[in-house]
Amino acid sequence: MSNSIHVSVWRGGEQGQFEAFDVPRQPSQTVLDVVTYIQRNIDPTLSYRFACRVGMCGSCAMTVNGKPRWTCRTHVNKVAGDGTLEISPLRNLKVVKDLACDMTDFFDKMNRAEGKFHPTKSRHDDFDVVLPDDPARKLAAQAIECIGCAVCYSACDVVEWNKDYLGPAALNRAWTLVNDVRDGGNKARLTAVSGDAGCHACHSQQGCVKHCPKNLSPTFSITGLKRATAKAALKGEL
Amino acid sequence: MPGAAVEAKLWIWQRLSAAVLGICVIVHLAVIVYAVQGGLTADEIINRVSGNLAWFAFYSVFVIAVAIHAPIGVRAILNEMTPLRPGAVHAVMATFCLIILAMGFRAIIGLYTAGGV
Numbered sequence: 001m002s003n004s005i006h007v008s009v010w011r012g013g014e015q016g017q018f019e020a021f022d023v024p025r026q027p028s029q030t031v032l033d034v035v036t037y038i039q040r041n042i043d044p045t046l047s048y049r050f051a052c053r054v055g056m057c058g059s060c061a062m063t064v065n066g067k068p069r070w071t072c073r074t075h076v077n078k079v080a081g082d083g084t085l086e087i088s089p090l091r092n093l094k095v096v097k098d099l100a101c102d103m104t105d106f107f108d109k110m111n112r113a114e115g116k117f118h119p120t121k122s123r124h125d126d127f128d129v130v131l132p133d134d135p136a137r138k139l140a141a142q143a144i145e146c147i148g149c150a151v152c153y154s155a156c157d158v159v160e161w162n163k164d165y166l167g168p169a170a171l172n173r174a175w176t177l178v179n180d181v182r183d184g185g186n187k188a189r190l191t192a193v194s195g196d197a198g199c200h201a202c203h204s205q206q207g208c209v210k211h212c213p214k215n216l217s218p219t220f221s222i223t224g225l226k227r228a229t230a231k232a233a234l235k236g237e238l
Numbered sequence: 239m240p241g242a243a244v245e246a247k248l249w250i251w252q253r254l255s256a257a258v259l260g261i262c263v264i265v266h267l268a269v270i271v272y273a274v275q276g277g278l279t280a281d282e283i284i285n286r287v288s289g290n291l292a293w294f295a296f297y298s299v300f301v302i303a304v305a306i307h308a309p310i311g312v313r314a315i316l317n318e319m320t321p322l323r324p325g326a327v328h329a330v331m332a333t334f335c336l337i338i339l340a341m342g343f344r345a346i347i348g349l350y351t352a353g354g355v
Contacts, residue, residue, distance in 0.1 A: 161318065194242035196317060200249055226249055233246035 002083045005076060007034055009046065010088035013095050018086065031071035031079065032060050035087060035099065048099035055213065058149025062099050063088045068154040070213045090154040106150045109166045114192045115173035118185030128182045140179040143172050143221045145214050152208035152218055164197040168208035168218030171199055175221035178228050190225075190232045199225040248310050255307035262300040288353040294346060301342030309335045 005025055008018040021042055023034050032050055039046040050060035055073040062071050065079050065086050079085065093101035110116075121128070130137050152168040153159055159167050174193045177183050193199050199222045208218040232238050273286070287293045309331040316327045 191242045195245040196241075198242075198245075200245045201318075226246075229242070229246040230250045230253075233243045233250070236243075238243040238246055 004083075005034060005080055006084045007038065008084075008086045009035070009038065009099070010095075011046075011098055013097055016095070016098075018088075025076070025083075029076045031062070031064050031069070031074045031076060031085065031087065034076060034085060035062075035071060046099070047097040049101075056147070058147040058151075058213075061090055061149045061151050061154070063090060063154065068151040068211050070149060070151070073213060090150055092154050092156065092159045093150065101150070103150060106153055106167070106169070107148070109170040110148070110173055112192060113166045113170035113174040113198070114185055114189035115170055115177065116185075117177065117180070118183050118188075120182060120184035130181060134181075136179040136181060139224065140176045143176045143216055143218075146172055146216055147214065149213065151211050151213055155207035155211040157205060157207060158201055158203055162197070162201055165201050166193065166198055168202075168222070171202070171225055172216065172218040172221040175224050178225065186228075187232070187237055190229050191238050193225050194229040194233075194238060199229065248313075251306055252310040255303045255310075258299065258303040259307055262296070262303060265296070266300065284349065284352045287349045288351065290350070294350045297346045298343070301339065301346065304342065305335045305338040308338060 003025055004022045007021045007023050009021060010016055011019045021038050023037050023042075026033065032053060035046070035048050036050075039048065048060070048062070050072065051057040053060075053072045055070055058070065060071045061068060063069075063086075064071060064074055068090055069079075071087075076085070087099065089095045089099050089101045093103065093106060096102050132138075146169055148169060150169065152172075156165075156168055158165050171193055174189055177189060178186055195201075202219065202222045204219055204223070206217075206219045209216075209220075212218065229238065312334055313327055313331045316322050316330060317324075322330070
Protein backbone atom coordinates (compact mmCIF):
# COMPACT_ATOMS: atom_id res chain seq x y z
CA MET A 1 0.00 0.00 0.00
CA SER A 2 1.35 3.38 -1.07
CA ASN A 3 1.58 6.11 1.59
CA SER A 4 -0.54 8.56 -0.36
CA ILE A 5 -3.59 8.62 -2.61
CA HIS A 6 -3.65 10.55 -5.86
CA VAL A 7 -7.01 12.32 -5.89
CA SER A 8 -8.67 14.19 -8.78
CA VAL A 9 -11.38 16.49 -7.49
CA TRP A 10 -13.91 18.41 -9.58
CA ARG A 11 -13.49 22.17 -9.17
CA GLY A 12 -15.86 24.82 -10.43
CA GLY A 13 -19.53 24.73 -11.40
CA GLU A 14 -21.13 23.14 -14.49
CA GLN A 15 -18.00 24.26 -16.32
CA GLY A 16 -14.87 23.29 -14.49
CA GLN A 17 -12.00 20.85 -14.39
CA PHE A 18 -10.38 18.24 -12.20
CA GLU A 19 -7.66 19.33 -9.82
CA ALA A 20 -5.07 16.86 -8.51
CA PHE A 21 -4.19 16.43 -4.84
CA ASP A 22 -2.00 14.00 -2.91
CA VAL A 23 -3.55 12.90 0.36
CA PRO A 24 -1.82 10.77 3.04
CA ARG A 25 -3.30 7.31 3.34
CA GLN A 26 -4.72 6.30 6.73
CA PRO A 27 -6.16 3.06 8.08
CA SER A 28 -9.97 2.78 7.73
CA GLN A 29 -10.00 6.01 5.72
CA THR A 30 -13.24 6.93 3.96
CA VAL A 31 -13.62 9.01 0.80
CA LEU A 32 -15.27 11.69 2.95
CA ASP A 33 -12.13 11.70 5.12
CA VAL A 34 -10.10 12.33 1.96
CA VAL A 35 -12.28 15.27 0.89
CA THR A 36 -12.22 16.70 4.42
CA TYR A 37 -8.43 16.37 4.56
CA ILE A 38 -8.09 18.36 1.32
CA GLN A 39 -10.38 21.13 2.59
CA ARG A 40 -8.75 21.40 6.02
CA ASN A 41 -5.11 20.98 5.05
CA ILE A 42 -4.61 21.84 1.38
CA ASP A 43 -7.35 24.06 -0.05
CA PRO A 44 -9.97 25.58 2.30
CA THR A 45 -11.99 26.86 -0.70
CA LEU A 46 -13.11 23.31 -1.61
CA SER A 47 -16.90 23.08 -1.29
CA TYR A 48 -18.72 19.87 -0.41
CA ARG A 49 -21.68 18.79 1.68
CA PHE A 50 -21.92 16.39 4.60
CA ALA A 51 -23.63 16.18 7.98
CA CYS A 52 -23.79 12.94 9.97
CA ARG A 53 -20.69 11.07 8.66
CA VAL A 54 -22.28 7.72 9.56
CA GLY A 55 -24.69 6.93 6.71
CA MET A 56 -27.85 8.36 8.18
CA CYS A 57 -28.37 11.72 6.48
CA GLY A 58 -27.45 10.99 2.85
CA SER A 59 -25.98 14.44 2.23
CA CYS A 60 -22.40 13.40 1.34
CA ALA A 61 -23.26 11.50 -1.86
CA MET A 62 -20.78 12.12 -4.69
CA THR A 63 -19.49 10.36 -7.77
CA VAL A 64 -16.46 8.28 -6.78
CA ASN A 65 -14.46 6.71 -9.60
CA GLY A 66 -17.51 7.04 -11.85
CA LYS A 67 -20.09 5.59 -9.45
CA PRO A 68 -22.55 7.40 -7.18
CA ARG A 69 -21.83 6.61 -3.53
CA TRP A 70 -22.15 7.84 0.03
CA THR A 71 -18.60 9.04 0.61
CA CYS A 72 -18.87 8.55 4.38
CA ARG A 73 -19.58 4.83 3.95
CA THR A 74 -17.07 4.22 1.19
CA HIS A 75 -13.67 3.04 2.37
CA VAL A 76 -10.72 4.16 0.27
CA ASN A 77 -9.35 0.61 0.32
CA LYS A 78 -12.50 -0.62 -1.43
CA VAL A 79 -12.48 1.84 -4.34
CA ALA A 80 -8.86 2.98 -4.75
CA GLY A 81 -6.97 -0.27 -5.07
CA ASP A 82 -4.48 1.36 -7.44
CA GLY A 83 -4.09 4.43 -5.18
CA THR A 84 -6.12 6.82 -7.35
CA LEU A 85 -9.48 8.44 -6.73
CA GLU A 86 -11.64 10.61 -8.97
CA ILE A 87 -14.29 12.52 -7.03
CA SER A 88 -16.95 14.60 -8.77
CA PRO A 89 -20.44 15.85 -7.92
CA LEU A 90 -23.51 13.63 -8.41
CA ARG A 91 -24.61 13.26 -12.02
CA ASN A 92 -27.99 14.58 -13.25
CA LEU A 93 -28.06 17.51 -10.79
CA LYS A 94 -26.87 21.07 -11.32
CA VAL A 95 -23.52 21.77 -9.71
CA VAL A 96 -23.45 24.61 -7.19
CA LYS A 97 -19.69 24.54 -6.73
CA ASP A 98 -17.03 21.82 -6.65
CA LEU A 99 -18.68 18.73 -5.06
CA ALA A 100 -21.92 20.37 -3.89
CA CYS A 101 -25.04 19.82 -6.03
CA ASP A 102 -28.27 21.76 -6.21
CA MET A 103 -30.89 19.28 -4.93
CA THR A 104 -33.86 21.50 -5.86
CA ASP A 105 -35.01 19.46 -8.89
CA PHE A 106 -34.69 16.24 -6.92
CA PHE A 107 -36.93 17.41 -4.06
CA ASP A 108 -39.34 19.27 -6.37
CA LYS A 109 -39.94 15.97 -8.13
CA MET A 110 -40.84 14.33 -4.80
CA ASN A 111 -43.62 16.91 -4.58
CA ARG A 112 -44.65 16.51 -8.22
CA ALA A 113 -44.98 12.76 -7.63
CA GLU A 114 -47.37 13.59 -4.74
CA GLY A 115 -44.80 12.16 -2.37
CA LYS A 116 -46.50 13.83 0.55
CA PHE A 117 -49.04 12.43 2.99
CA HIS A 118 -52.68 13.34 2.42
CA PRO A 119 -54.44 12.79 5.77
CA THR A 120 -57.98 11.45 5.80
CA LYS A 121 -58.72 11.85 9.51
CA SER A 122 -58.51 14.48 12.18
CA ARG A 123 -57.25 14.35 15.76
CA HIS A 124 -60.79 13.49 16.85
CA ASP A 125 -60.81 10.20 14.95
CA ASP A 126 -59.42 6.96 16.24
CA PHE A 127 -56.08 5.59 15.03
CA ASP A 128 -55.94 3.37 11.96
CA VAL A 129 -54.72 -0.11 12.81
CA VAL A 130 -51.89 -1.13 10.49
CA LEU A 131 -50.71 -4.65 11.25
CA PRO A 132 -47.05 -5.50 10.50
CA ASP A 133 -48.05 -8.48 8.35
CA ASP A 134 -50.63 -6.56 6.34
CA PRO A 135 -49.70 -7.05 2.62
CA ALA A 136 -49.82 -3.32 1.82
CA ARG A 137 -47.77 -2.49 4.90
CA LYS A 138 -45.18 -5.08 3.85
CA LEU A 139 -44.90 -3.46 0.39
CA ALA A 140 -44.51 -0.03 1.98
CA ALA A 141 -41.91 -1.38 4.42
CA GLN A 142 -39.73 -2.64 1.56
CA ALA A 143 -39.43 0.89 0.19
CA ILE A 144 -39.79 3.14 3.23
CA GLU A 145 -36.14 3.37 4.31
CA CYS A 146 -35.16 5.85 1.58
CA ILE A 147 -33.32 8.85 3.05
CA GLY A 148 -33.31 10.95 -0.13
CA CYS A 149 -29.58 10.92 -0.89
CA ALA A 150 -30.14 11.09 -4.69
CA VAL A 151 -27.68 8.27 -5.44
CA CYS A 152 -30.40 6.49 -7.45
CA TYR A 153 -31.29 9.72 -9.25
CA SER A 154 -27.65 10.13 -10.21
CA ALA A 155 -27.36 6.51 -11.37
CA CYS A 156 -30.48 6.64 -13.59
CA ASP A 157 -29.94 6.95 -17.35
CA VAL A 158 -33.60 7.84 -17.97
CA VAL A 159 -33.18 10.91 -15.72
CA GLU A 160 -30.18 11.85 -17.83
CA TRP A 161 -32.03 11.99 -21.15
CA ASN A 162 -35.55 12.88 -19.94
CA LYS A 163 -35.27 15.96 -17.73
CA ASP A 164 -38.94 15.74 -16.73
CA TYR A 165 -38.67 12.14 -15.50
CA LEU A 166 -39.56 12.06 -11.82
CA GLY A 167 -36.79 9.59 -11.04
CA PRO A 168 -36.47 6.48 -8.87
CA ALA A 169 -36.58 8.16 -5.43
CA ALA A 170 -39.74 10.21 -6.06
CA LEU A 171 -41.56 7.21 -7.59
CA ASN A 172 -40.39 4.96 -4.76
CA ARG A 173 -41.76 7.50 -2.26
CA ALA A 174 -45.09 7.62 -4.14
CA TRP A 175 -45.29 3.81 -3.96
CA THR A 176 -44.93 3.83 -0.16
CA LEU A 177 -47.91 6.19 0.05
CA VAL A 178 -49.97 4.18 -2.45
CA ASN A 179 -49.67 1.38 0.12
CA ASP A 180 -50.53 3.59 3.10
CA VAL A 181 -54.15 2.90 4.11
CA ARG A 182 -54.30 6.21 6.01
CA ASP A 183 -53.56 8.27 2.90
CA GLY A 184 -56.33 9.81 0.77
CA GLY A 185 -54.33 11.21 -2.14
CA ASN A 186 -54.00 8.21 -4.42
CA LYS A 187 -56.14 9.50 -7.28
CA ALA A 188 -53.97 12.60 -7.71
CA ARG A 189 -50.83 10.58 -7.00
CA LEU A 190 -51.47 7.86 -9.58
CA THR A 191 -52.29 10.52 -12.16
CA ALA A 192 -49.08 12.37 -11.29
CA VAL A 193 -46.85 9.29 -11.58
CA SER A 194 -48.39 7.95 -14.80
CA GLY A 195 -47.03 8.90 -18.19
CA ASP A 196 -43.88 9.92 -19.97
CA ALA A 197 -42.40 11.69 -16.94
CA GLY A 198 -43.53 8.98 -14.55
CA CYS A 199 -43.41 5.24 -14.00
CA HIS A 200 -44.02 4.36 -17.66
CA ALA A 201 -40.73 5.98 -18.68
CA CYS A 202 -38.70 3.55 -16.53
CA HIS A 203 -36.62 1.08 -18.58
CA SER A 204 -36.19 -1.33 -15.65
CA GLN A 205 -32.44 -1.02 -16.18
CA GLN A 206 -31.99 -1.12 -12.39
CA GLY A 207 -29.08 1.30 -12.05
CA CYS A 208 -30.98 2.61 -9.02
CA VAL A 209 -31.16 -0.87 -7.48
CA LYS A 210 -27.47 -1.52 -8.11
CA HIS A 211 -26.29 1.69 -6.45
CA CYS A 212 -28.84 2.28 -3.66
CA PRO A 213 -26.78 2.34 -0.42
CA LYS A 214 -29.87 1.15 1.49
CA ASN A 215 -30.31 -1.85 -0.83
CA LEU A 216 -33.81 -0.72 -1.80
CA SER A 217 -35.41 -1.57 -5.13
CA PRO A 218 -36.99 1.52 -6.70
CA THR A 219 -37.50 -0.58 -9.85
CA PHE A 220 -39.83 -2.90 -7.90
CA SER A 221 -41.71 0.13 -6.57
CA ILE A 222 -42.04 1.56 -10.10
CA THR A 223 -43.37 -1.79 -11.35
CA GLY A 224 -45.95 -1.62 -8.57
CA LEU A 225 -46.94 1.86 -9.71
CA LYS A 226 -47.40 0.57 -13.28
CA ARG A 227 -49.84 -2.06 -12.00
CA ALA A 228 -51.61 0.44 -9.74
CA THR A 229 -51.99 3.01 -12.53
CA ALA A 230 -53.27 0.27 -14.88
CA LYS A 231 -55.98 -0.69 -12.37
CA ALA A 232 -56.90 2.97 -11.87
CA ALA A 233 -57.09 3.53 -15.65
CA LEU A 234 -59.44 0.55 -16.07
CA LYS A 235 -61.69 2.00 -13.37
CA GLY A 236 -61.63 5.40 -15.13
CA GLU A 237 -59.91 7.04 -12.16
CA LEU A 238 -56.96 8.58 -14.02
CA MET B 239 -55.37 13.98 -16.98
CA PRO B 240 -56.14 12.06 -20.22
CA GLY B 241 -52.40 11.59 -20.96
CA ALA B 242 -51.96 9.57 -17.78
CA ALA B 243 -54.88 7.27 -18.67
CA VAL B 244 -53.59 6.80 -22.24
CA GLU B 245 -50.11 5.84 -20.99
CA ALA B 246 -51.54 3.40 -18.45
CA LYS B 247 -53.84 1.79 -21.05
CA LEU B 248 -51.06 1.50 -23.62
CA TRP B 249 -49.01 -0.23 -20.94
CA ILE B 250 -51.87 -2.73 -20.40
CA TRP B 251 -52.16 -3.38 -24.15
CA GLN B 252 -48.43 -3.90 -24.48
CA ARG B 253 -48.33 -6.35 -21.55
CA LEU B 254 -51.37 -8.29 -22.81
CA SER B 255 -50.01 -8.51 -26.36
CA ALA B 256 -46.63 -9.59 -24.97
CA ALA B 257 -48.31 -12.44 -23.10
CA VAL B 258 -50.10 -13.56 -26.29
CA LEU B 259 -46.86 -13.25 -28.28
CA GLY B 260 -45.00 -15.32 -25.72
CA ILE B 261 -47.39 -18.24 -26.30
CA CYS B 262 -47.50 -17.70 -30.09
CA VAL B 263 -43.71 -17.68 -30.46
CA ILE B 264 -43.36 -20.90 -28.44
CA VAL B 265 -46.04 -22.67 -30.52
CA HIS B 266 -44.57 -21.26 -33.75
CA LEU B 267 -41.03 -22.48 -32.97
CA ALA B 268 -42.17 -25.82 -31.55
CA VAL B 269 -44.23 -26.59 -34.68
CA ILE B 270 -41.33 -25.60 -36.96
CA VAL B 271 -38.93 -27.90 -35.09
CA TYR B 272 -41.49 -30.73 -35.15
CA ALA B 273 -42.50 -30.21 -38.80
CA VAL B 274 -38.99 -30.18 -40.30
CA GLN B 275 -37.89 -33.47 -38.69
CA GLY B 276 -38.24 -35.41 -41.91
CA GLY B 277 -37.24 -32.55 -44.22
CA LEU B 278 -39.66 -30.07 -45.69
CA THR B 279 -40.65 -28.77 -49.11
CA ALA B 280 -42.79 -25.83 -50.21
CA ASP B 281 -45.45 -28.30 -51.42
CA GLU B 282 -45.64 -29.92 -47.99
CA ILE B 283 -46.06 -26.53 -46.29
CA ILE B 284 -48.81 -25.48 -48.66
CA ASN B 285 -50.57 -28.83 -48.31
CA ARG B 286 -50.55 -28.44 -44.53
CA VAL B 287 -51.64 -24.80 -44.23
CA SER B 288 -53.84 -24.00 -47.18
CA GLY B 289 -57.49 -24.19 -46.25
CA ASN B 290 -56.58 -24.98 -42.62
CA LEU B 291 -58.80 -22.74 -40.48
CA ALA B 292 -56.99 -23.49 -37.19
CA TRP B 293 -53.71 -22.45 -38.75
CA PHE B 294 -55.35 -19.33 -40.20
CA ALA B 295 -56.83 -18.36 -36.82
CA PHE B 296 -53.57 -18.94 -34.94
CA TYR B 297 -51.48 -16.75 -37.26
CA SER B 298 -54.19 -14.09 -37.38
CA VAL B 299 -53.91 -13.78 -33.58
CA PHE B 300 -50.11 -13.74 -33.93
CA VAL B 301 -50.15 -10.92 -36.48
CA ILE B 302 -52.69 -8.85 -34.53
CA ALA B 303 -50.62 -9.21 -31.34
CA VAL B 304 -47.49 -8.04 -33.21
CA ALA B 305 -49.45 -5.13 -34.71
CA ILE B 306 -50.44 -4.02 -31.19
CA HIS B 307 -47.16 -4.72 -29.42
CA ALA B 308 -44.52 -3.38 -31.79
CA PRO B 309 -45.96 0.10 -32.47
CA ILE B 310 -46.27 0.79 -28.72
CA GLY B 311 -42.58 0.00 -28.32
CA VAL B 312 -41.70 2.09 -31.37
CA ARG B 313 -43.74 4.94 -29.88
CA ALA B 314 -41.62 4.88 -26.71
CA ILE B 315 -38.42 4.90 -28.76
CA LEU B 316 -39.63 7.80 -30.93
CA ASN B 317 -40.72 9.78 -27.86
CA GLU B 318 -37.36 9.28 -26.19
CA MET B 319 -34.95 9.45 -29.11
CA THR B 320 -36.48 11.90 -31.59
CA PRO B 321 -37.85 15.44 -31.38
CA LEU B 322 -41.16 14.33 -33.01
CA ARG B 323 -44.30 15.82 -31.48
CA PRO B 324 -46.92 13.48 -29.94
CA GLY B 325 -49.25 13.85 -32.95
CA ALA B 326 -46.49 12.87 -35.38
CA VAL B 327 -45.49 9.94 -33.16
CA HIS B 328 -49.08 8.69 -33.17
CA ALA B 329 -49.20 8.98 -36.97
CA VAL B 330 -45.98 6.96 -37.33
CA MET B 331 -47.30 4.43 -34.84
CA ALA B 332 -50.62 4.01 -36.65
CA THR B 333 -48.86 3.67 -40.02
CA PHE B 334 -46.48 1.07 -38.60
CA CYS B 335 -49.46 -0.86 -37.18
CA LEU B 336 -51.22 -0.85 -40.57
CA ILE B 337 -48.05 -1.98 -42.38
CA ILE B 338 -47.65 -4.94 -40.00
CA LEU B 339 -51.33 -5.88 -40.42
CA ALA B 340 -51.16 -5.59 -44.23
CA MET B 341 -47.94 -7.58 -44.60
CA GLY B 342 -48.97 -10.19 -42.03
CA PHE B 343 -52.41 -10.84 -43.49
CA ARG B 344 -51.04 -10.80 -47.04
CA ALA B 345 -48.79 -13.70 -46.05
CA ILE B 346 -51.48 -15.56 -44.12
CA ILE B 347 -54.16 -15.17 -46.81
CA GLY B 348 -51.61 -16.01 -49.50
CA LEU B 349 -50.71 -19.33 -47.86
CA TYR B 350 -54.31 -20.11 -46.84
CA THR B 351 -55.53 -19.73 -50.40
CA ALA B 352 -52.43 -21.26 -52.06
CA GLY B 353 -52.99 -24.47 -53.91
CA GLY B 354 -56.34 -23.34 -55.29
CA VAL B 355 -58.33 -24.28 -52.16
